[in-house]
Amino acid sequence: DQQVKQNSPSLSVQEGRISILNCDYTNSMFDYFLWYKKYPAEGPTFLISISSIKDKNEDGRFTVFLNKSAKHLSLHIVPSQPGDSAVYFCAASATGSQGNLIFGKGTKLSVKP
Amino acid sequence: NAGVTQTPKFRILKIGQSMTLQCTQDMNHNYMYWYRQDPGMGLKLIYYSVGAGITDKGEVPNGYNVSRSTTEDFPLRLELAAPSQTSVYFCASSYSRGLGGSSYNEQFFGPGTRLTVL
Numbered sequence: 001d002q003q004v005k006q007n008s009p010s011l012s013v014q015e016g017r018i019s020i021l022n023c024d025y026t027n028s029m030f031d032y033f034l035w036y037k038k039y040p041a042e043g044p045t046f047l048i049s050i051s052s053i054k055d056k057n058e059d060g061r062f063t064v065f066l067n068k069s070a071k072h073l074s075l076h077i078v079p080s081q082p083g084d085s086a087v088y089f090c091a092a093s094a095t096g097s098q099g100n101l102i103f104g105k106g107t108k109l110s111v112k113p
Numbered sequence: 114n115a116g117v118t119q120t121p122k123f124r125i126l127k128i129g130q131s132m133t134l135q136c137t138q139d140m141n142h143n144y145m146y147w148y149r150q151d152p153g154m155g156l157k158l159i160y161y162s163v164g165a166g167i168t169d170k171g172e173v174p175n176g177y178n179v180s181r182s183t184t185e186d187f188p189l190r191l192e193l194a195a196p197s198q199t200s201v202y203f204c205a206s207s208y209s210r211g212l213g214g215s216s217y218n219e220q221f222f223g224p225g226t227r228l229t230v231l
Contacts (some may be wrong), residue, residue: 004155006155009153016198032218034219036222038213041224041225041226043203043205043222043223043225044156044200044203044222045222047203049219083170089155089156093218095169098144098161098169098209099144099207099218099220100146100158100161100164100171101156101158101211101218101220103148103155103156104155105153105154105155106155108216
């Protein structure tokens with residue numbers, strides 16, 4: 001059973017608009033959530049994270065929102081740029097798990113010029 | 114810093130052959146990980162290590178072995194390659210201060226090794 005779910009395999013957005021990527025989780029022990037970005041033929045690169053004691057974290061054009069009661073988080077990219085086109089993975093970990101990350105399947109974002 | 118480096122980038126194996134995927138990090142991270150990513154799927158943890166001499170199984174360890182003799186290196190060994198091991202393999206590292214591993218644990222990934230078993 002998937003503990004971290006990204007139900008949208010793909011998303012297409014116009015340049016300059018907002019991109020919203022969603023992630024749901026089932027394990028209530030998760031207390032740290034991360035977003036990774038992956039280009040083809042490269043390893044994932046860390047984008048932004050949020051701990052369960054917060055409901056929002058912002059870094060430039062990227063904002064992550066966490067709704068613990070709904071076990072849902074989202075990544076907002078504003079404004080979207082063609083260089084943001086990549087696969088985005090949501091990941092989660094729990095204290096005591098040796099930092100092991102559980103990944104979702106990813107959402108492929110395409111930003112059209 | 115080179116970060117996390119992996120060799121080789123690509124490899125084709127025949128069924129039953131063995132090989133070692135190399136991983137090195139120069140960030141003095143104590144934690145290291147091996148993941149595999151199958152097409153259309155997320156990354157799944159194979160093995161991890163919390164320090165030199167200490168390794169443990171992840172979600173999908175069958176068919177693999179690891180060792181951690183130094184802080185920098187974390188090789189992954191396939192003894193009898195099978196078609197089901199065709200995948201892209203990523204090594205990652207992180208620094209964790211807490212006992213039991215802090216959750217606040219950004220992992221840095223290598224570029225991956227694409228392995229095909231025929």
